[in-house]
Amino acid sequence: MSGLDDLLDEGGPGPNTPEFTVSEISGALKRVIEGEFGRVRVRGEVGRVFAARSGHLYFDIKDERNVLASVAWKGQVAGLAARPEEGMEVIATGRLTTFGSQSKYQLTVDDLRPAGVGALMAMLEKRKRQLEAEGLFDAARKKPLPFLPKVIGVVTSPSGAVIRDILHRLADRFPRKVLVWPVAVQGQASAPQVARAIEGFNALTPDGAIPRPDLIIVARGGGSIEDLWGFNEEIVARAAAASDIPLISAVGHETDTTLIDYVSDHRAPTPSAAAERAVPVRLDLLAWTDGQGARLARAAAQAIALRDQRLRDLGRALPRPQSLTGQARQRLDHAEMRLPAALKGTVAARRSRLAEAAAVLRPQTLSRQLAGTARQLAALETRLQPALGRGVAMRRERLAQWQVRLAGGLRRGLAARSGSFTPLAKRLVPSLAERRLRVGQDRLETLSRRLSRIGMSRLEERRARLAALDRLRETLGYRATLRRGYAVVRADGALVTRRAEAEGAKGLEIEFADGRLQIGTPRRKSTPKSPPPEQGSLL
Incomplete structure (x- = not known):
């Protein structure tokens, strides 16, 4: 302190006055201030507030005339009971020290509290107005509560009476699965823990282990x-507002109101009231369900009775089923009785028509047609080869004429051109004529081969068509019908289709598939005869 006394000496500087560095003066002032004041409590209004990136908090505490610079280091900010806000009246506790780099003194704050209930209410109203301006209190954003939740999450202290009241009330009304997230409900750690609990419940997955x-x-x-x-x-207010899960706030008694009550989806005056709002009464729900079931049964029975009466009333106006189906049954019976006779008449008519067609279609007619076609084919075959020869000869003759005309034209053209080319023309004309002759001969041979192939293909087509007609004749001939069990009856050499014609005949001849049988005349040895060619068909 002697150095400081020397500085404060009112006498003028003497030749023996010591010299001090700036750091020595700053250190001396620091020791004096920290030694004289030490730990102090200061009451005032918060002025400028600045939060550094390092986590330190710088703010001013002022009154009507002076300002005290204050700082809360990063490790001290988390322990403050209230975070300083501009215009807030606070009581700050800390150590008074100096900051030599800027030649000023400051208060290192390790405890900060609002100065009375009035200050807290003023700060609360300020926060309320800010959150309300952001729309967090709007009724439109509040989510409806589920009617009967399967799982209920409770954010509270696990050791208090609140959790017991909630569990007891839920067990009385409608037992549900309850998840408790333990938090501190007062003190400096309360707000961060409650916010993390709300965010943690929202982060869970519906089908997870929890x-x-x-x-x-x-x-x-x-x-x-x-x-x-x-x-x-x-x-806490912002965490409750951002919750995707519907949230009920039950903080304090009925007269207590906090910011979480305004942003929550539903506010309950007490924790027990929150449990009552969360689930319905199981017995009341069962009674209501039984009542609704009884009403439904009565309504269904009444509706069935009304529809039954309506159906009976409509049934009286309808005719009896017997009268509706009686005429149809009678028509069916008449048709059934007429059906055998109609079938027999249809079969007889078809047989008669078949016999008439068979009488007209004789084997001799088909034989004559096939013979004529065969003769035409043979005539065409005999004419084809001479015709081909004549065609080839005509083509050769025409080719020879063209060769002669070409040779004469070339000679005349070359002679008219120049007499110097006469020996060349004499050699060129025969060679050109020979080449053209060879080309014409090759073309003639090609055409001859093509014509021969076309003729042979036409001939094969005619033969195939003739074979197909022969197969058709065999199929439509009456011989095929005889092999299926039918027979042909002739009386005196004529075809018989009526019983009366057979009775008046002197003798009958019955032709089967394997031969003929004579009846009424001396029987001769029957020998199978080969069927005449080109037989007709009974169809």
Whole structure:
């Protein structure tokens, strides 16, 4: 202190006055201030507030005339009871020290509290107006609560009476699965833990090992505004507003109101009331279900009775089923009785028509047609080869004429051109004529081969057609009919189709598939005869 006394000496500087460095003066002032004041409590209004990237918090505490620079280091900020806000009246506790780099003194704050209930309420109203301006209190954004949640998440202290009241009320009304997220419900750690609990419940998956709740209840018992202040923090209000799960706030008693009550989807006056709002009464629900079932049964029975009466009334106006089907049955019976006779008459008519067609279609007619076709084919075959020869001869003759004309034309053309080319023309004309002759001969041979192939193909087509007609004749001939069990009856050499004609005949001849049988005349030895060619068909 002697150095400081020397500095404060009112006498003028003497020749023996010591010299001090700036750091020595700064250090001396630091020791004096920290030694004289030490740990102090200061009451004032928060002025400028600045949060550095390093996590340190710089702010001013002022009154009507002076300003005290204050700082809260990063490790001290988390322990502050309240975060300083501009215009907030606070009581700051810390150590008074100096900051030599800027030649100023400052207060290192390790505890900061609002200065009374009035300051807390003013800060609360300010936060309320800010959140309301952002639309977090709008009724349109509030989500409806589920009627009967399967899983209920409760954010509260695990050791208090609140959780017991909630579990007891849920067990009485409708037992549900409850997940408890333990948090501190007052103090400095309350707000961060409650916000993390709400965010943690929302981060769960519905089908995970720990199921995601269908409803969240944030609950705490009553207390002073300081005790409930954690639920007035902005971090808690924003976490509740961002929750995708419907949330019920049950903080304090009925007269206590916190910021979480405004942003939650439903506010309950007490934790027990929150449990009552979360689930219905199981017995009341069963009674209501039984009543609805009884009403449904009565309504169904009444509807069936009304429709039955309506059906009977409509049935009286309808004719009896017997009268509707009687005429149809009678027509069916008449048709059934007429059916055998109609079938027999149809068969007889078809047989008569078949016999008439067979009488007209004689084998001799088909034989004559086939013979004529064969003769035409043979005539065409005999004419084809001479015709081909004549055609080839005509083509050769025409080719020879063209060769002669070509040779004469070439000679005349070359003679008219120049007499110097006469020996060349004499050699060129025969060679050109020979080449053209060879080309014409090759073309003639090609045409001859093509014509021969065309003639042979035409001939093969005619032969195939003739074979097909022969097969058709065999198919349509009456011999095929005889092989199926039929027979041909002739009386005196004429075809018989009526019984009367057979009775008046002197003798009958019956032709089977393997031969003929004579009846009524001396029987001769019957020998199978080969069928005459080109027989007709009974069809």
